Amino acid sequence: MLITISVIVIYSLIVGLTYKTLSKRDVFRLKKITEARKEYKGNPVISFLLGLLEYGIIFPVMTMLWFSILSVLLFLLSKSLPSVALITISVAIVGSIRIISYINEEIATDVAKLLPLAVLGTFLIDPDFFSIDLLYLRINEISDFLPIIMNYLAVPVLIEWILRIGVVIKEIISSPVEK
Numbered sequence: 001m002l003i004t005i006s007v008i009v010i011y012s013l014i015v016g017l018t019y020k021t022l023s024k025r026d027v028f029r030l031k032k033i034t035e036a037r038k039e040y041k042g043n044p045v046i047s048f049l050l051g052l053l054e055y056g057i058i059f060p061v062m063t064m065l066w067f068s069i070l071s072v073l074l075f076l077l078s079k080s081l082p083s084v085a086l087i088t089i090s091v092a093i094v095g096s097i098r099i100i101s102y103i104n105e106e107i108a109t110d111v112a113k114l115l116p117l118a119v120l121g122t123f124l125i126d127p128d129f130f131s132i133d134l135l136y137l138r139i140n141e142i143s144d145f146l147p148i149i150m151n152y153l154a155v156p157v158l159i160e161w162i163l164r165i166g167v168v169i170k171e172i173i174s175s176p177v178e179k
Contacts, residue, residue, distance in 0.1 A: 098163070
């Protein structure tokens with residue numbers, strides 16, 4: 001009983017941390033970066049370098065993490081779909097949540113929570129539904145799909161870059177002109 005409670009708590013914490021970051025439009029709320037942005041607001045070179053750090057390095061790593069978590073959940077949920085289809089679905093979910101986060105963060109939060117909570121519900125109702133052997137088999141297949149995965153992961157990153165550039169352009173256009 002305590003093991004089950006512990007697993008549910010740990011799983012819920014991981015899901016909570018994942019969906020909260022995935023569904024936020026402005027993913028980067030790191031204190032040091034926020035302080036640096038404020039300090040060097042007038043310096044376009046520093047602003048560009050901070051943006052490059054955030055969206056060129058950190059964001060792709062976060063995308064890989066979100067994708068990995070969703071893939072494992074889908075690997076657990078699906079017994080019949082091939083691994084490549086589940087990988088495609090995982091990337092599509094990450095990309096769509098990122099797009100939705102720019103439109104409405106509440107909806108993005110709901111979408112990001114949906115799949116992980118469905119997995120938890122399925123596990124609680126029917127623990128025998130999951131096949132650990134099938135999960136290991138699919139994880140072992142990942143090396144076969146690595147080139148596809150890398151290409152697929154570029155899609156949400158490119159989507160994010162386009163959306164972020166759109167936000168920056170909108171802020172430039174709508175900001176009051178200083179005299």
